Amino acid sequence: xxxxxxxxxxxxxxxxxxxxxxxxxxxxxxxxLGPNGAGKTTTIRMLAALIEPTSGQATVAGYRIxxxxxxxxxxxxFLTETPGLYDRLSAEANLxxxxxLYGVAxxxxxxxxxxxxxxxxxxxxxxxxxxxKGMRQKLAIARALLHDPPIVFLDEPTSALDPEAAHLVxxxxxxxxxxxxxxxxxxxxxxxxxxxxxxxxxFKHRLLALDAPAxxxxxxxxxxxxxxxxxxxxxxxxxxxRFPFVTSARMVDGRLLATVQHPEVENPTxxxxxxxxxxxxxxxxxxxxxxxDVYLRLVRTNxxxxxxxxxxxxxx
Amino acid sequence: xxxxxxxxxxxxxxxxxxxxxxxSVAFLPLILTALPLAILAGLxxxxxxxxxxxxxxxxxxxxxxxxxxxxxxxxxxxxxxxMLLFMLLPLAIPVTIASYSIVGEKITRTLEPLLAxxxxxxxxxxxxxxxxxxxxxxxxxxxFGVFSIGVRLLATPQxxxxxxxxxxxxxxxxxxxxLALAAVSIAVMVSSRTSDPRVAEQVSMLVMLPLFxxxxxxxxxxxxxxxxxxxxxxGGLTVVDIGLMAFAINLFQRETILTRWR
Numbered sequence: 001x002x003x004x005x006x007x008x009x010x011x012x013x014x015x016x017x018x019x020x021x022x023x024x025x026x027x028x029x030x031x032x033l034g035p036n037g038a039g040k041t042t043t044i045r046m047l048a049a050l051i052e053p054t055s056g057q058a059t060v061a062g063y064r065i066x067x068x069x070x071x072x073x074x075x076x077x078f079l080t081e082t083p084g085l086y087d088r089l090s091a092e093a094n095l096x097x098x099x100x101l102y103g104v105a106x107x108x109x110x111x112x113x114x115x116x117x118x119x120x121x122x123x124x125x126x127x128x129x130x131x132x133k134g135m136r137q138k139l140a141i142a143r144a145l146l147h148d149p150p151i152v153f154l155d156e157p158t159s160a161l162d163p164e165a166a167h168l169v170x171x172x173x174x175x176x177x178x179x180x181x182x183x184x185x186x187x188x189x190x191x192x193x194x195x196x197x198x199x200x201x202x203f204k205h206r207l208l209a210l211d212a213p214a215x216x217x218x219x220x221x222x223x224x225x226x227x228x229x230x231x232x233x234x235x236x237x238x239x240x241x242r243f244p245f246v247t248s249a250r251m252v253d254g255r256l257l258a259t260v261q262h263p264e265v266e267n268p269t270x271x272x273x274x275x276x277x278x279x280x281x282x283x284x285x286x287x288x289x290x291x292x293d294v295y296l297r298l299v300r301t302n303x304x305x306x307x308x309x310x311x312x313x314x315x316x
Numbered sequence: 317x318x319x320x321x322x323x324x325x326x327x328x329x330x331x332x333x334x335x336x337x338x339x340s341v342a343f344l345p346l347i348l349t350a351l352p353l354a355i356l357a358g359l360x361x362x363x364x365x366x367x368x369x370x371x372x373x374x375x376x377x378x379x380x381x382x383x384x385x386x387x388x389x390x391x392x393x394x395x396x397x398x399m400l401l402f403m404l405l406p407l408a409i410p411v412t413i414a415s416y417s418i419v420g421e422k423i424t425r426t427l428e429p430l431l432a433x434x435x436x437x438x439x440x441x442x443x444x445x446x447x448x449x450x451x452x453x454x455x456x457x458x459x460f461g462v463f464s465i466g467v468r469l470l471a472t473p474q475x476x477x478x479x480x481x482x483x484x485x486x487x488x489x490x491x492x493x494x495l496a497l498a499a500v501s502i503a504v505m506v507s508s509r510t511s512d513p514r515v516a517e518q519v520s521m522l523v524m525l526p527l528f529x530x531x532x533x534x535x536x537x538x539x540x541x542x543x544x545x546x547x548x549x550x551g552g553l554t555v556v557d558i559g560l561m562a563f564a565i566n567l568f569q570r571e572t573i574l575t576r577w578r
Contacts, residue, residue: 011575045574050431050432050570050571051571051574070434070436076432082425083425084427084428086330086424088333088334089329089333093326101322102433144429
């Protein structure tokens with residue numbers, strides 16, 4: 001659905017995006033994560049044919065950027081970081097204007113559909129400037145979807161929303177995936193990315209890592225198993241450290257933690273060894289690393305030693 | 317529906333909800349129509365020309381009067397000075413609208429979603445420019461119509477007939493719209509380099525300077541406006557307009573605007 005090859009963008013001496021190569025598959029929610037100024041917005045602007053790359057290529061919905069830009073724009077929906085609505089026009093007039101520009105066949109019908117779906121039907125005649133932040137954001141999302149685009153770029157869709165409105169928008173995004181659309185989500189909300197995205201790209205001018213959130217967690221941190229023991233004994237750490245597949249073992253707050261790669265295979269061996277060493281194993285669970293941990297490690301090291309990061313030129 | 321027309325409709329529905337713009341658009345035509353008629357009426361209507369002696373007029377102007385009586389010639393001189401002011405209208409109104417409609421997109425942050433649609437730069441600028449130029453021209457023509465009726469009522473039929481002179485018809489119906497196009501093209505150019513509508517408006521108003529020079533020239537007798545000169549001005553403006561529009565489109569690059577308008 002989206003393929004980029006060595007996509008690069010410079011603004012004078014500033015390198016905003018450096019040789020980005022990736023593929024986004026049809027129907028997936030693809031997260032773009034990175035600090036402010038990392039080049040996320042520049043990247044999606046290039047992919048939405050709003051700005052041109054300095055070098056490299058990209059194909060979006062079958063169209064090459066820089067070649068078929070108008071056709072490409074008709075195939076993508078774009079939610080900008082700020083809603084960008086015409087405040088003096090009504091909610092309905094805002095949507096109708098864009099529906100006409102996108103060449104939507106049944107403008108009144110499509111506008112009504114989205115206004116009802118997003119719960120804005122009763123506010124349809126109200127000037128956009130008088131709507132709440134949440135309503136404005138929903139209106140902007142509706143605007144990005146009016147022409148039924150197969151690819152939707154969402155730049156910070158839940159920023160500045162209250163928890164309830166953010167929840168509604170996240171449900172809405174999940175609903176878009178169910179419709180088979182490809183979503184590219186730029187967000188600082190790592191919990192949101194973890195819950196919504198099939199794959200994430202951690203990005204700081206260049207690609208630092210790209211994979212499913214669970215895979216990145218596993219590759220970066222391994223999988224940490226927590227053993228709840230009847231009586232904490234520091235000697236049990238040594239029991240686990242004997243095994244070559246245990247990359248680390250430690251006692252934390254009376255619990256025994258071990259990092260392994262394949263707990264489904266390796267846990268029975270560890271439990272058996274602990275019991276033989278006299279431990280009373282009460283409960284075994286997995287300590288889940290957050291995507292935030294993954295993100296912070298990748299971004300702070302700026303890609304140096306980025307465990308789990310596939311080479312940009314082969315990221316698929 | 318054609319995209320240019322879609323943009324024009326939206327511009328009008330939004331711009332005319334802005335009371336400041338609406339006031340600017342309505343106020344000037346009202347003043348420039350009412351004031352000359354009030355002066356004409358105040359000076360005695362049909363006998364207004366008697367107040368202006370032949371020595372008060374540039375010598376060259378009296379040649380234009382031809383068979384008009386001395387009184388009618390004076391009245392015609394008065395009327396023709398005001399006629400030049402009507403050429404200011406198609407400049408002032410479109411510049412106000414264009415400055416707000418283009419730079420306004422930046423202020424409300426609506427430009428990026430707009431540029432993300434499959435609208436070409438020519439369609440976008442065509443729609444915005446037309447939305448600015450059309451009300452200016454229509455208001456000018458309407459004001460000229462009211463002024464003509466007023467002159468017909470207040471001055472002699474001979475003086476009123478002079479308003480249908482090809483020179484004035486050319487000036488109002490051809491030069492006026494061409495001046496409006498020039499002003500809007502400059503407003504578009506300035507808009508692509510500023511994020512303040514006032515700057516765009518003020519710089520675009522510089523187009524008025526040559527017009528003021530013509531006005532002063534006419535009053536002092538240095539320039540005698542006649543059909544041939546107006547035709548030359550129209551020809552020159554056509555060339556200038558084509559160049560300005562091409563330059564404006566060239567300057568109005570999506571990328572430049574997105575990355576520089578901060």
